[in-house]
Amino acid sequence: MTALLDPPSAPSAPEPTPQIDDVPRSIDPGLPPSDRIFFGVSRVIGFSVFIIMAAIGLFLGFQSIPTFKRYGFSFLTESAWQPDKDVVGISAVLVGTFTVALVAMSIAFPLALATSLYISEYAPAKFKSFLVSMVDLMAAVPSIVWGLWGFFLIQPKAIHLAHWLHTHLGWVPFFHVDTDPEASPWAQTRYAASAFIAGIAVSMMVLPMAAAVMRQVFSQAPVGEREAALGLGATRWGMIRSVVLPFGRGGIIGGTMLSLGRALGETIAVVLIVSPAFDIKFRPLEIGTSTISQLIAGRFGEATSSQLAALLTAGFVLFIITLIINTLAAMIVARSRSGAQE
Template sequence: MDEPRVLAPAVPVADRVFRAVVRSCGVLVLLIMGGIGLFLAYQAIPTLDVLGWSFFTENRWRPESNQLGILSIALGTLQVALVAILIAVPVALGTALYISEYAPLKVRRTLVALLDLMAAVPSVIYGLWGFFFLQGEIIYLSRWLSRNLSFLPFFKVETDTTAAVWEKSQYTSSIFICGVVVSMMVIPITASVMREVFSSAPVGEREAALALGSTRWGVVRSVVLPFGRGGIIGGTMLGLGRALGETIAVALIISPAFDVKFRPLEKGGNTISQLIALRFGESSPFQLSALLAAGLVLFLFTLLINVLASTVVARSRSGAATEI
């Protein structure tokens, strides 16, 4: 009896080479990331053996007495990133929607170029701008927030906010100012990701919404935003990763302090990246191990955020919830 012949189409050589190269690049990235994590973990072993869990619960950093801990530093890192994201995401979302949906074609090209140019500006330029210009202007906003919203703990400042001659130094070099500057670096990256996704929204669904009588905002609300949900989440998480690891701007602006507090308007704070940058050159072998252990914590923070972002984006892929 005749038997069906199994068809095994030959894959072109070019396709096989391309697949091998792409697979190798993916494996290489995983190996590099794993190697970085293993290196940091190995270097952190001496610190964790001596200090144990106190390294994660201690808020002081006194190398001369071996009192080393990252509690206040980790909280400062999260506060700077949170302030940056709360400012950057709404601005980036509005910018991306305007460029992709409302801006004329000539203006759109200019804005895209400016957005890309902002992303290419070195962080030290943003830090100098924040230190010499923004800091002297934004302390008035900080004082206004502390005077009118001090009933909320995170807007409180330990000073007399109603005094005729108020202490400006209490509002300088704060986590809030640092977060505003970092948000300026996060906005271009986040807006670029969102804009690319919004521009890819299906033309047919846009035209169908318009044909049913929808306004331009109705098209944005019912087609563009649901289609770009994954891009919004992905851009936000990418910006959060940038905010967590920012170093130069933070080191230029924020005044180092090892206090566990949730008052971003008040002077003082610290981040893991700033601590490593400022203490790396003068550290003993044990202190260097502690800094690398802090770097391991920052690495795990960033890795966790990216894993969560990938999971969320995969579950809410662009276009999955588009309804007209």
């Protein structure tokens, strides 16, 4: 405002106000070249992951068309797999797949929960990183090693556990085995090579993933709420129950489902341990079962082209199931408080 200082002079024309359009204007400064290159490269890589996944799904889907055309809905309901008799179906295999996964998860879930709670809440700071790396190391053990471990070290012990479970809980259909538990000598082979033993081996493979996801969310539980609980006179366990577990619920569910997705597809340990069987049964302690991945691995080498198409169809079903489970898991983790923060 210079008007006050200037002596009054000849009245000048009022200054024209610049015309401003009342529309949203562009305020994007644009990206420098280095950022543009980086964005471009990372976007291509990110999309290629998506494209590869879609390509696998499409490939399996197209390969499945002839099988579905030939067998129709019976492909999902038929239990036998006898391509030479023109009878193929995956119902027994599906049941076996879920039985092995169920056994694996019921062992892995409590172990993973306890491991992750111990590491994040109780372990002394010095010990913590050592434990984390040990659990990570479990994930690095090749699955063939877990399979051998299950076959040579666990199976001889597990058949006694299976026999004990059958003897005392045999009235529950789930623990039943088609043999007389009181017979002496009891039929050890009826308890070997079962979904139960395969499940134990698979549980060790999926435990690290579940434990890692749970530990991550537990360690994110807000310090303020932890201190609030402790400051009110809570014990450490009381604090965990009222703050850490409710906060980590999404991670617990999500981590469990992610490992379930892996347990459903686990192959080599199952191939090593179980002896193939194609009847629909819910008796995991009993000898023999089949899973989709075991079926594919076992029959792939000798398959004719139409058999190969049937195996790929079974693979397609497994792909869809794990896709659904993993997507649900990702949604649960993302929607929970622990996943949404940061």
